[in-house]
Amino acid sequence: MNSVMNEDLTATGTLVRFALRRDRVKLPIWIGAIGLGMLYAVSALPTVYSTPAERQVRAGLMDSPAAKMMSGPGYGLDNYTLGAMITNEMVLYLAIPAAMMSIFLITRHTRAEEETGRAELIRSTVVGRYAATTAALIVAVIANTGVALLTALAMLSGDLPATDSFAVGAGIGLTGLSFAGIAVVTSQLTEHSRAASSLAMAAVGAAFLLRAIGDVSRPGGNLLSWLSPLAWTQQARPFVDLRWWPLLLSVAVLVVTVAIGYAVSVRRDVGAGLLPPRLGRAEAAPSLSTPFGLAVRQQRAGLIGWAIGLFVFAVPMGSLSDSVIDAVADNPQLGEVFTANGQDPVDAFYSTMALFFALLVGAFAVISVLRLRSEERTGHTEAALATSVARRHWFFAWVGFTTLASAALLMISGVGVGLGAASGAAGPSTIAELAFGTLAFLPAVMVVAGVAAALFGVRPSVSALAWIVVGYAVFFGMFGALLDLPDWIKDLSPFAHTTAAPLADLPVVPLLVLTGLAAGLALVGSTTFRHRDIETT
Amino acid sequence: MPAALEISQLHKSFGQVKALDGLDLSVPTGQVAGFLGPNGAGKSTTIRVLLGLLRADSGDVSVLGKHPWIDAVALHRRLAYVPGDVSLWPNLTGGEAIDLLSRLRGGPDKARKNELLERFELDPTKKGRTYSKGNRQKVALVAALAADVELLVLDEPTSGLDPLMETVFQDCIGEAKKAGRAVLLSSHILAEVEKLCDTVTIIRNGRAVQSGTLAELRHLTRTTITATLDHQPAALAALGGVHDLRYDDSQATLAVTFDVDADEMPAVIRQLGQFGVRTLHSAPPSLEQLFLRQYGDDLVGADS
Ligand SMILES: Nc1ncnc2c1ncn2[C@@H]1O[C@H](COP(=O)(O)OP(=O)(O)OP(=O)(O)O)[C@@H](O)[C@H]1O
Ligand SMILES: [Mg+2]
Numbered sequence: 001m002n003s004v005m006n007e008d009l010t011a012t013g014t015l016v017r018f019a020l021r022r023d024r025v026k027l028p029i030w031i032g033a034i035g036l037g038m039l040y041a042v043s044a045l046p047t048v049y050s051t052p053a054e055r056q057v058r059a060g061l062m063d064s065p066a067a068k069m070m071s072g073p074g075y076g077l078d079n080y081t082l083g084a085m086i087t088n089e090m091v092l093y094l095a096i097p098a099a100m101m102s103i104f105l106i107t108r109h110t111r112a113e114e115e116t117g118r119a120e121l122i123r124s125t126v127v128g129r130y131a132a133t134t135a136a137l138i139v140a141v142i143a144n145t146g147v148a149l150l151t152a153l154a155m156l157s158g159d160l161p162a163t164d165s166f167a168v169g170a171g172i173g174l175t176g177l178s179f180a181g182i183a184v185v186t187s188q189l190t191e192h193s194r195a196a197s198s199l200a201m202a203a204v205g206a207a208f209l210l211r212a213i214g215d216v217s218r219p220g221g222n223l224l225s226w227l228s229p230l231a232w233t234q235q236a237r238p239f240v241d242l243r244w245w246p247l248l249l250s251v252a253v254l255v256v257t258v259a260i261g262y263a264v265s266v267r268r269d270v271g272a273g274l275l276p277p278r279l280g281r282a283e284a285a286p287s288l289s290t291p292f293g294l295a296v297r298q299q300r301a302g303l304i305g306w307a308i309g310l311f312v313f314a315v316p317m318g319s320l321s322d323s324v325i326d327a328v329a330d331n332p333q334l335g336e337v338f339t340a341n342g343q344d345p346v347d348a349f350y351s352t353m354a355l356f357f358a359l360l361v362g363a364f365a366v367i368s369v370l371r372l373r374s375e376e377r378t379g380h381t382e383a384a385l386a387t388s389v390a391r392r393h394w395f396f397a398w399v400g401f402t403t404l405a406s407a408a409l410l411m412i413s414g415v416g417v418g419l420g421a422a423s424g425a426a427g428p429s430t431i432a433e434l435a436f437g438t439l440a441f442l443p444a445v446m447v448v449a450g451v452a453a454a455l456f457g458v459r460p461s462v463s464a465l466a467w468i469v470v471g472y473a474v475f476f477g478m479f480g481a482l483l484d485l486p487d488w489i490k491d492l493s494p495f496a497h498t499t500a501a502p503l504a505d506l507p508v509v510p511l512l513v514l515t516g517l518a519a520g521l522a523l524v525g526s527t528t529f530r531h532r533d534i535e536t537t
Numbered sequence: 538m539p540a541a542l543e544i545s546q547l548h549k550s551f552g553q554v555k556a557l558d559g560l561d562l563s564v565p566t567g568q569v570a571g572f573l574g575p576n577g578a579g580k581s582t583t584i585r586v587l588l589g590l591l592r593a594d595s596g597d598v599s600v601l602g603k604h605p606w607i608d609a610v611a612l613h614r615r616l617a618y619v620p621g622d623v624s625l626w627p628n629l630t631g632g633e634a635i636d637l638l639s640r641l642r643g644g645p646d647k648a649r650k651n652e653l654l655e656r657f658e659l660d661p662t663k664k665g666r667t668y669s670k671g672n673r674q675k676v677a678l679v680a681a682l683a684a685d686v687e688l689l690v691l692d693e694p695t696s697g698l699d700p701l702m703e704t705v706f707q708d709c710i711g712e713a714k715k716a717g718r719a720v721l722l723s724s725h726i727l728a729e730v731e732k733l734c735d736t737v738t739i740i741r742n743g744r745a746v747q748s749g750t751l752a753e754l755r756h757l758t759r760t761t762i763t764a765t766l767d768h769q770p771a772a773l774a775a776l777g778g779v780h781d782l783r784y785d786d787s788q789a790t791l792a793v794t795f796d797v798d799a800d801e802m803p804a805v806i807r808q809l810g811q812f813g814v815r816t817l818h819s820a821p822p823s824l825e826q827l828f829l830r831q832y833g834d835d836l837v838g839a840d841s
Contacts, residue, residue: 297628
């Protein structure tokens with residue numbers, strides 16, 4: 001990096017302004033949503049847990065392995081103040097969106113520009129070699145500074161100590177930035193922006209997993225936790241015993257990844273990835289004869305990636321069930337408080353796992369349905385519809401793929417959790433039970449996919465609004481209990497109507513209703529798609 | 538014979554933008570129709586309406602006797618399309634894309650495909666994103682020309698082809714015509730239109746401003762005549778149908794250049810004989826002139 005000259009950065013300022021202008025809607029939404037999440041927690045938690053005693057009850061809950069896995073290392077559980085509570089339970093779920101925002105931001109302004117050929121146009125003007133990447137990073141710094149300030153201010157508004165509030169804000173922003181750095185590297189590896197952001201998202205998943213295992217293994221986490229950029233804000237122990245230096249780890253990740261990214265970026269051709277393109281088959285395989293065949297072909301690689309990722313994620317998560325079983329054996333009362341509705345704690349753990357993976361599969365389903373949008377934007381849909389393919393056929397081929405793929409991913413997650421559990425104290429029958437228990441979330445996943453499909457049918461440009469449903473389901477699925485919200489708010493989430501375990505208690509009627517709703521939404525999508533103009537760039 | 542394609546009073550707006558504003562267009566069966574117009578005139582929009590990709594606001598459109606929006610699927614078995622801006626699936630090879638499109642249309646013809654691959658010198662094993670612009674276009678062309686269809690809809694199909702491939706393309710269109718196919722060819726390459734098209738429609742601002750055979754269109758413009766004369770052609774300027782008379786007396790002989798309306802040609806030539814013609818050069822209106830006149834904004838001014 002010491003070889004970076006001034007001229008290598010020529011026009012960076014212009015590119016920054018240009019990027020800020022292009023993102024003038026997107027980034028404020030991301031930043032605002034993260035800030036609002038914090039504001040909401042800061043204002044709602046004191047009303048739900050108004051006394052120290054109530055907070056200690058909550059702390060007792062959070063002492064369980066399952067809870068630690070999903071939240072944090074559990075600093076301050078013995079004196080569970082509002083700040084400790086927020087750090088332990090909320091920070092992770094604000095840092096993950098900050099990471100996602102940063103990843104999408106970086107790939108959007110670097111690799112996606114190269115993939116579409118726009119970078120070629122830009123680079124042919126007076127623009128330095130590092131300007132595009134640097135500009136994207138500066139925008140990421142601006143956005144994450146916004147996140148840091150907004151979350152810190154939200155905490156200040158709840159009369160929390162200022163220094164610790166800013167530590168939490170800085171921690172979240174720096175976590176975002178460390179994943180921005182990781183995205184700079186993944187953007188160098190592959191030609192496709194989708195693959196670049198997926199790789200970086202896989203890093204988020206890995207980071208989550210590392211700290212989940214680490215945090216469960218030992219109070220305060222072990223070495224594994226320390227390997228995870230998602231853990232460092234919590235490891236700064238804000239509101240308990242603040243130490244700043246863990247935040248420096250994020251800075252180190254940023255510096256190292258950016259150095260690697262810069263070094264690689266000037267050693268490769270504009271537009272090229274790390275692997276040289278290969279020749280392929282001269283004739284299409286028989287399977288590539290229908291819209292469905294094409295949908296499979298286009299999403300095969302992504303599906304395999306998701307399947308591997310979910311499975312690798314699920315097995316260790318499932319293996320944590322032993323700790324739950326032990327904890328319940330040690331402390332029967334824990335079992336009672338763990339669930340209000342009298343569900344067996346082990347079943348509750350499995351249900352939480354199933355919900356967690358179902359939400360991830362819900363995200364996959366939205367991504368998969370949104371492929372219809374990118375196919376249309378790139379003109380591929382036009383080419384296909386100019387042949388004798390009916391629009392309904394095209395639509396249902398892609399949505400059909402989403403359905404089958406989602407079902408497969410749910411099963412794989414369930415089998416993974418089951419295998420993890422069965423490797424310990426749980427019986428082998430757990431595998432099949434969890435596989436089908438997780439599959440029971442398919443109707444919920446399909447409602448989310450259906451919303452995306454219906455929006456796409458009406459207008460491709462609004463289809464991304466389906467993410468709101470996913471966001472809603474994640475937020476209220478994960479924090480509904482914490483915030484003690486009214487039932488109807490939780491029930492609005494399609495994921496609130498499935499209990500994965502025990503299988504015998506499967507709520508048949510709600511599942512049928514969800515299935516009908518999903519089918520109805522898909523029908524709306526197909527009908528509106530049939531009646532609108534095909535958009536091209 | 539019924540027309541392969543018939544459009545009348547077609548209107549299409551995108552919000553505020555009026556893309557088509559009462560367009561009329563007709564392509565007789567078995568003929569090659571050129572479709573010309575300046576950028577943004579509405580050619581691609583018309584073609585997308587013909588394919589049922591866009592829905593017309595109003596107007597009558599009939600393709601091979603069917604409605605392009607309602608009967609899209611059945612219709613597309615009988616036509617093939619080459620888009621103006623070919624975007625291939627980045628992870629599919631050219632060969633796979635051709636096969637996929639042919640199979641989606643129904644009735645792929647392998648022998649014909651291989652023949653076309655050879656004629657266009659196209660390597661089908663490269664991935665979509667690694668093709669050059671011209672080769673991307675060839676992929677779409679091979680997929681369309683390999684199809685046994687009644688109508689070819691081509692939106693600037695040769696904008697990226699080299700001259701050699703342009704010839705191959707022209708041969709293919711000639712063969713398609715012989716096989717009785719109708720072709721709608723939108724193009725900015727006038728030489729190509731001149732060579733291939735039986736009829737031509739010129740549109741501007743979403744409306745047809747001229748249409749007919751090339752001969753008919755030529756008729757609408759003037760021939761440029763350059764002559765060396767013995768005498769000052771005094772009476773010439775007064776003749777009807779003569780425009781833009783210019784003298785060049787820098788040489789020993791007297792040279793004149795002027796434009797003549799097609800209708801007045803016989804009378805003018807007769808008159809010219811009286812001034813002692815030494816040399817005579819007559820240039821028929823080039824398509825270029827024709828189009829420059831039609832495309833340009835000074836449509837009215839040019840008549841003076
Ligand atoms: N989806 C759309 N939304 C808004 N305006 C559009 C859309 N598609 C086309 N237009 C507008 O309609 C008009 C006609 O466009 P069209 O693409 O048909 O032109 P064209 O004749 O094909 O031009 P070219 O020779 O450049 O290809 C233009 O003014 C264009 O901006
Ligand atoms: Mg066009």
